[in-house]
Amino acid sequence: MGMNENVSKPLDRLSAALALDMEAVNVLIRDRMASRHAPRIPEVTAHLVEAGGKRLRPMLVLAAARLCGYQGDAHILLAAAVEFIHTATLLHDDVVDESQQRRGRPTANLLWDNKSSVLVGDYLFARSFQLMADTGSMRVMRILANASATIAEGEVLQLTAAQDISTSEDTYIQIVRGKTAALFSAATESGAEVAGAEAAVQQALFDYGDALGIAFQIVDDLLDYGGSAQVIGKNVGDDFRERKLTLPVIKAIAAADANERAFWERTIGKGKQDEGDLETALEILQRRGAPAAARADAIAWANRAKAALQACPDQPLRVILSDLADYVVSRLS
Amino acid sequence: MGMNENVSKPLDRLSAALALDMEAVNVLIRDRMASRHAPRIPEVTAHLVEAGGKRLRPMLVLAAARLCGYQGDAHILLAAAVEFIHTATLLHDDVVDESQQRRGRPTANLLWDNKSSVLVGDYLFARSFQLMADTGSMRVMRILANASATIAEGEVLQLTAAQDISTSEDTYIQIVRGKTAALFSAATESGAEVAGAEAAVQQALFDYGDALGIAFQIVDDLLDYGGSAQVIGKNVGDDFRERKLTLPVIKAIAAADANERAFWERTIGKGKQDEGDLETALEILQRRGAPAAARADAIAWANRAKAALQACPDQPLRVILSDLADYVVSRLS
Numbered sequence: 055m056g057m058n059e060n061v062s063k064p065l066d067r068l069s070a071a072l073a074l075d076m077e078a079v080n081v082l083i084r085d086r087m088a089s090r091h092a093p094r095i096p097e098v099t100a101h102l103v104e105a106g107g108k109r110l111r112p113m114l115v116l117a118a119a120r121l122c123g124y125q126g127d128a129h130i131l132l133a134a135a136v137e138f139i140h141t142a143t144l145l146h147d148d149v150v151d152e153s154q155q156r157r158g159r160p161t162a163n164l165l166w167d168n169k170s171s172v173l174v175g176d177y178l179f180a181r182s183f184q185l186m187a188d189t190g191s192m193r194v195m196r197i198l199a200n201a202s203a204t205i206a207e208g209e210v211l212q213l214t215a216a217q218d219i220s221t222s223e224d225t226y227i228q229i230v231r232g233k234t235a236a237l238f239s240a241a242t243e244s245g246a247e248v249a250g251a252e253a254a255v256q257q258a259l260f261d262y263g264d265a266l267g268i269a270f271q272i273v274d275d276l277l278d279y280g281g282s283a284q285v286i287g288k289n290v291g292d293d294f295r296e297r298k299l300t301l302p303v304i305k306a307i308a309a310a311d312a313n314e315r316a317f318w319e320r321t322i323g324k325g326k327q328d329e330g331d332l333e334t335a336l337e338i339l340q341r342r343g344a345p346a347a348a349r350a351d352a353i354a355w356a357n358r359a360k361a362a363l364q365a366c367p368d369q370p371l372r373v374i375l376s377d378l379a380d381y382v383v384s385r386l387s
Numbered sequence: 388m389g390m391n392e393n394v395s396k397p398l399d400r401l402s403a404a405l406a407l408d409m410e411a412v413n414v415l416i417r418d419r420m421a422s423r424h425a426p427r428i429p430e431v432t433a434h435l436v437e438a439g440g441k442r443l444r445p446m447l448v449l450a451a452a453r454l455c456g457y458q459g460d461a462h463i464l465l466a467a468a469v470e471f472i473h474t475a476t477l478l479h480d481d482v483v484d485e486s487q488q489r490r491g492r493p494t495a496n497l498l499w500d501n502k503s504s505v506l507v508g509d510y511l512f513a514r515s516f517q518l519m520a521d522t523g524s525m526r527v528m529r530i531l532a533n534a535s536a537t538i539a540e541g542e543v544l545q546l547t548a549a550q551d552i553s554t555s556e557d558t559y560i561q562i563v564r565g566k567t568a569a570l571f572s573a574a575t576e577s578g579a580e581v582a583g584a585e586a587a588v589q590q591a592l593f594d595y596g597d598a599l600g601i602a603f604q605i606v607d608d609l610l611d612y613g614g615s616a617q618v619i620g621k622n623v624g625d626d627f628r629e630r631k632l633t634l635p636v637i638k639a640i641a642a643a644d645a646n647e648r649a650f651w652e653r654t655i656g657k658g659k660q661d662e663g664d665l666e667t668a669l670e671i672l673q674r675r676g677a678p679a680a681a682r683a684d685a686i687a688w689a690n691r692a693k694a695a696l697q698a699c700p701d702q703p704l705r706v707i708l709s710d711l712a713d714y715v716v717s718r719l720s
Contacts, residue, residue: 091561092543146509150502169483172505173542176479176512180535183516187529195528196520202513209506210425228424 064377068113071371075116075130076109082134086181098162098174102141105157111241112137114266118245118259121371128189128248135189135198136241138182143205143237145175150209151296155289194244201240208232212298219307219323221299227268234274235267258365262375265359270382272352275300276345277385279336291332297322301351303335306344314338349386356383397710401446404704408449408463409442415467419514431495431507435474438490444574445470447599451578451592454704461522461581468522468531469574471515476538476570478508483542484629488622527577534573541565545631552640552656554632560601567607568600591698595708598692603715605685608633609678610718612669624665630655634684636668639677647671682719689716 069076083103089095112133119129147153148161149168155161163171179202186195212229215221242263246256278293279302293300299322307318317334321327339345359379363372402409416436422428445466452462480486481494482501488494496504512535519528545562548554575596579589611626612635626633632655640651650667654660672678692712696705 089540089543091565092540092547094543094547095540143509146505150505168501169546170543172479172483173539173546175509176476177536177539177543179509179512180532180539183528183532184536187525187532190525192520192523192525192528195525196517199513199516199520203510203517206506206510206513207422207425207428210422210427210503210510213502213506214425214427232424 064374064381065108065110067374068117068378071374072113072116072120075120075133076113078127078130079109079112079116079133079137082130082185083137086134086138086185087178089177094166094170095174095177098145098166098170099141099178101159101162101165102144102156103137105159107157109137111140111237114238114241114263115245117371117375118242118263119249121259121367121369121375122246122249122251122255123367124245124249126248128191128194129245131185131188132194132244132248133241135182135185136237136244138178138185139198139202139205140237142175142178142182143209143233145171145178147209150213151292153292189248191248193247197240197244197247201236204232204236206232208234208236215299217297217323217325218299219318221304223301223304226299226301226304230268230271231264234271235264238267238270239263254365255367258362261362262359262366262379265355265362266379266382269352269355269359269379272301272348272355273382273385276302276348276352279339280345291335294321294332294335295327297325301348302339302344305347306339306342309342309344310338314342349383352383352386356380397707397714398441398443400707401450401711402442404707405446405449405453408453408466409446411460411463412442412445412449412466412470415463415518416470419467419471419518420511422510427499427503428507428510431478431499431503432474432511434492434495434498435477435489436470438492440490442470444473444570447571447574447596448578450704450708451575451596452582454592454699454702454708455579455582455584455588456700457578457582459581461524461527462578464518464521465527465577465581466574468515468518469570469577471511471518472531472535472538473570475508475511475515476542476566478504478511480542483546484625486625522581524581526580530573530577530580534569537565537569539565541567541569548632550630550656550658551632552651554637556634556637559632559634559637563601563604564597567604568597571600571603572596587698588700591695594695595692595699595712598688598695599712599715602685602688602692602712605634605681605688606715606718609635609681609685612672613678624668627654627665627668628660630658634681635672635677638680639672639675642675642677643671647675682716685716685719689713 087096087099087103115133115136116129144156145162148156148163149171153161154164186198208229208231212233215225215229239260242259243256246259275293278290303322310318317338321331321335356379360376363376366372420429420432420436448466448469449462477489478495481489481496482504486494487497519531541562541564545566548558548562572593575592576589579592608626611623636655643651650671654664654668689712693709696709699705
C-alpha cells in the first residue's frame with residue numbers, strides 16, 4: 055500500500071478516480087450494444103467488450119473532461135462512443151490480420167466468422183456516431199469523424215507498407231499515429247471540448263493523447279518481439295510472421311550488414327520464413343541494439359506526453375495522467 | 388422523344404433535372420475519396436465509384452431537397468455522404484458474400500484483397516461522417532447514424548437467417564428494410580430535413596424512400612433468379628448458391644409439397660447443391676407462381692411509394708419520383 059505501489063499502478067488509480075463515471079459508461083455500453091433484431095451482434099460484441107480490456111480510451115475521455123472541471127454527463131456518451139470505435143477497429147483488425155487470439159482469448163473471426171466481425175464492427179461504428187449525436191456537440195462529432203478517417207488511413211498505409219523493408223521511421227510513426235494515437239488524442243481532445251476547455255488546454259490534451267498513443271504502440275510492437283503471450287494477449291512473433299515493419303525491425307534494417315539485409319529481405323520482404331527464423335530475428339535485433347533504441351524512443355514520447363500536461367489544470371488527475379505515461383513504458387521492464 | 392420514352396426512363400429525367408447538382412456531387416466525391424498518405428484508398432474507391440453506378444441514392448437526396456424548395460448547398464455534402472456510405476457497404480458486402488463480380492466488373496476484394504475492402508470501406512464510412520459534420524445539422528447526423536446502424540443490423544440478420552428455410556416474409560422485409568431501404572429513406576428524409584421541410588413532408592419522403600427501397604430490393608432478388616448478368620451485373624443464381632432466403636424462395640417454400648420441401652432443405656438448408664439444382668429451383672419457383680407473387684408485392688410497395696408523395700409539394704420533380712417507383716418494378720418486364 056506504499057507510495058511505490060501507487061506509482062506503479064496509475065491505471066488502477068485512474069480507475070478508482072473515475073469509478074462512478076466508468077460504471078455509467080459500462081451500463082451505457084451494455085445498453086447500446088444490444089440489437090432488437092440481431093442477437094448475433096451483442097454476442098460478438100460481448101465476447102470482446104467483456105474480455106477484460108483495460109478501457110483505457112474511455113478513461114482518457116473521462117479524465118480529460120474531469121481534469122477540465124466538467125460537471126455534466128455528455129462525457130459518458132463520448133467515452134462509450136470511443137470504446138465502440140475501438141471495439142469496431144479491433145474486430146476489423148482481426149479480420150485483416152487473420153488473428154486467432156486477442157486479449158488471451160480466441161478472436162471473434164475464429165469463434166464466429168469474418169462476416170460477423172466485419173458487420174458487427176460496422177454496427178458498433180454506426181452506434182458510436184449515434185452516441186456522439188446524443189452529446190449534441192458538432193465539434194465532438196468532427197473530432198471523432200476525423201480520427202476515424204485517420205485510423206482507417208493508418209491501417210491501409212500499414213497494409214501497403216507491410217513487406218516493404220525500405221519503410222522509414224517516419225512512415226512508421228505516420229502509421230502508428232493513425233492506427234493507435236489518433237483515437238487516444240481524439241479521446242483526450244474531445245473530453246476537453248465537451249468540458250468547454252479553452253483552445254490551449256484542448257491542444258495540450260490532444261498532444262498528450264498523441265504522444266501517449268505513440269509511446270503505447272512502440273511498446274506494443276517491442277513486446278511482440280519479447281513479451282509473453284500472457285502479458286500481451288497474443289503470441290510473440292505475430293508481427294514477424296505477418297511481415298509488419300515495426301520500429302525495432304526498421305532500426306535493425308537501417309544498421310544491417312549484407313547478411314542481415316538478405317535475412318530481412320527473405321523473411322519480411324519475400325515472406326519465406328523457416329523454422330528458427332524468429333529466433334534469428336530476435337538475435338539480430340539484440341545485436342543491433344534495436345530494442346534498446348526503440349525503448350529510448352518510447353521514453354522520449356512518454357516525456358513529450360508529460361510535458362504537454364503542463365498547460366493543463368493542476369489537479370490530482372493530472373498527476374495520474376503523467377504517471378500513466380511512465381507506466382506505459384514500464385511495461386517493458 | 389415521345390411521352391413513352393420519357394415515362395420509361397425516369398432515371399434519365401432525374402439525372403437531367405439534377406445535372407448541375409450531380410456534377411457538384413461528383414467533384415466532391417472525387418475530392419473526398421483522396422488520401423494524402425495511402426494511395427490504395429482512392430484506387431479501390433475509384434474502381435467502384437467510377438464503374439458507372441446509377442448514383443440513385445445521392446439523386447434521392449438532391450431530389451428530396453429540391454422538391455422541398457431548397458436553395459442552399461448542404462444537400463451536395465449530404466448526397467456525397469450517402470454515396471460514401473453506400474460504397475462502403477458494397478465493399479464490405481462483397482467481402483461478406485465472397486462476391487467476384489459487381490456492376491459487371493471484378494470486385495475489389497478479388498482485384499486487391501479482403502483487407503483493402505474492409506479498411507477502405509471503413510475509411511469511406513468515416514469520410515461520410517466528416518461530410519455530414521460539414522452540413523452543420525445535428526438532425527441530419529442522427530438520421531444517417533441511425534440508418535447506418537439499421538443497415539449493419541439488417542446485414543447481420545441476413546447472415547443469421549441465411550440457410551434457415553423457416554425464415555418468414557416478415558423477417559425478409561425486416562432484412563430488406565435494413566440492408567436496402569434504410570439508406571433510401573435516410574436519403575429522402577435527410578434531403579427534406581436539410582431543406583427545412585415541415586414534419587409531415589419529411590415523414591412522407593421517408594415513407595417514399597422506404598417503400599421504394601423495398602420494391603427495389605424485391606426486384607433485385609427476383610432478377611437474381613431470372614435476369615441476365617448484363618442487366619444485374621452479377622450472375623443468375625448467386626443468391627441460391629449463397630443460400631439466401633429471398634422472397635421468391637420464401638413464397639415457394641410456403642407452398643411446397645413434401646418433395647419440394649426436401650429439395651429446399653437439401654440445397655438451401657444443408658447447402659448440398661449439385662449440377663442442375665439451380666434449374667430445378669427455377670422450375671419449382673415457376674410451378675408455385677412465386678415470381679409472379681413476389682412481383683405483385685413489388686408493385687404494391689411501388690404504389691405505396693407513389694401514394695406517400697401525395698403529401699409533398701406538387702412539382703415536376705414529384706412526377707419524376709413517382710414514375711421512378713414504376714420504373715423500379717419495370718426492370719422485371
